[in-house]
Amino acid sequence: MIRRSRVGSRPADRPSLPTVIGLPDVQRARHVITPHVRRTPLLSAGHLGECVGARAWLKAENLQRTGSFKVRGAVNAVAQLDEEARRAGVVTFSAGNAAQAIAYAGRAAGVSVVVAMPETAPRTKIEAARGYGAEVRLVAAAELVATAQRLVGEGRYMLHPFDDWDVIAGHGTLGLELLEDVPDADLVVVPVGGGGLISGVALAVKAVRPATRVVGVQPEGAQAVRRALDAGHPVRIDPPKTVADGLTAPFCGDRNFEVIRRDVDDVVAVPDDVVVEGLRYLVTRARLVAEPAGAAAVGALLGGAVRPAPGERVIAIVSGGNVDADRLASMLA
Numbered sequence: 001m002i003r004r005s006r007v008g009s010r011p012a013d014r015p016s017l018p019t020v021i022g023l024p025d026v027q028r029a030r031h032v033i034t035p036h037v038r039r040t041p042l043l044s045a046g047h048l049g050e051c052v053g054a055r056a057w058l059k060a061e062n063l064q065r066t067g068s069f070k071v072r073g074a075v076n077a078v079a080q081l082d083e084e085a086r087r088a089g090v091v092t093f094s095a096g097n098a099a100q101a102i103a104y105a106g107r108a109a110g111v112s113v114v115v116a117m118p119e120t121a122p123r124t125k126i127e128a129a130r131g132y133g134a135e136v137r138l139v140a141a142a143e144l145v146a147t148a149q150r151l152v153g154e155g156r157y158m159l160h161p162f163d164d165w166d167v168i169a170g171h172g173t174l175g176l177e178l179l180e181d182v183p184d185a186d187l188v189v190v191p192v193g194g195g196g197l198i199s200g201v202a203l204a205v206k207a208v209r210p211a212t213r214v215v216g217v218q219p220e221g222a223q224a225v226r227r228a229l230d231a232g233h234p235v236r237i238d239p240p241k242t243v244a245d246g247l248t249a250p251f252c253g254d255r256n257f258e259v260i261r262r263d264v265d266d267v268v269a270v271p272d273d274v275v276v277e278g279l280r281y282l283v284t285r286a287r288l289v290a291e292p293a294g295a296a297a298v299g300a301l302l303g304g305a306v307r308p309a310p311g312e313r314v315i316a317i318v319s320g321g322n323v324d325a326d327r328l329a330s331m332l333a
Helices: 023-033 046-052 070-079 083-088 097-109 123-131 141-153 165-181 196-208 224-231 254-263 272-284 293-303 325-332
Strands: 042-044 055-060 090-093 113-118 135-139 187-191 213-219 266-270 313-318
Touching (some): 023 070, 046 055, 070 165, 097 113, 113 141, 123 135, 187 293, 213 224, 213 293, 224 254, 293 313
Parallel strands (some): 055 313, 187 213, 213 266
Antiparallel strands (some): 042 055
């Protein structure tokens, strides 16, 4: 368990944070979250492998509870709250998937949740967060963090959707599953927003099999992590612009950045048409309903932004499937 503060992440100009979690924290997180999450299937993707000259699999986190990987970190983090934070309730901010996941985790633990969501968030994500019991505050995208911080001032506890050690440890359980299913995996390709998923996956994968490469994929219009790596520290991007609303974090988390720069081999940026290509492939060839964010890794492989060596064992994470049916149809038309 990581000791928590009552406020959110540190300013970017403060000294670097040491990485204070490791494989034992991920293994403990697995015991905590197992009653509440699914072990999602790892699907053989023979045609994808033929396209990229490798052996390929898809990790179907779109079939996860609440429709995305986010529930892993949310359940673990809420479980670590002390009694004061539980009584106060939590607040977070999210474009949609973390909102649903934290609401789900809060309901399971008897903790009230308020979430700031952008007014432009997909209606299905807003209604799902409410359905899991969250109070949703719809605000302009630029006001998400400020709205959440105001609620901290009113007494709630800030549960950051990605820049949190317990969230990262929870997401690391996905990395453990990958290497249990493909112990000799050569390459794991991960969609990236603020860095929560890739930092957890990379931490776990590198601890178990250091030779496995971990590569992240971001949309060109939302390069929070890529720009942080280029700058040597997290920087804010305003406003992110991409069809992949699940990858529109305006900054890379400080804690995520510390893990990413140590354990991630590369982060590449791709145009939205590559993301849509991955989405089309998942729906038409793999028969998986994914949201654009969930298709970024597949799109990067198909488009050549990420190139496995011939015959390598490659896993692409399909990170989420929360998409409006009308929007999905319009993108695939």
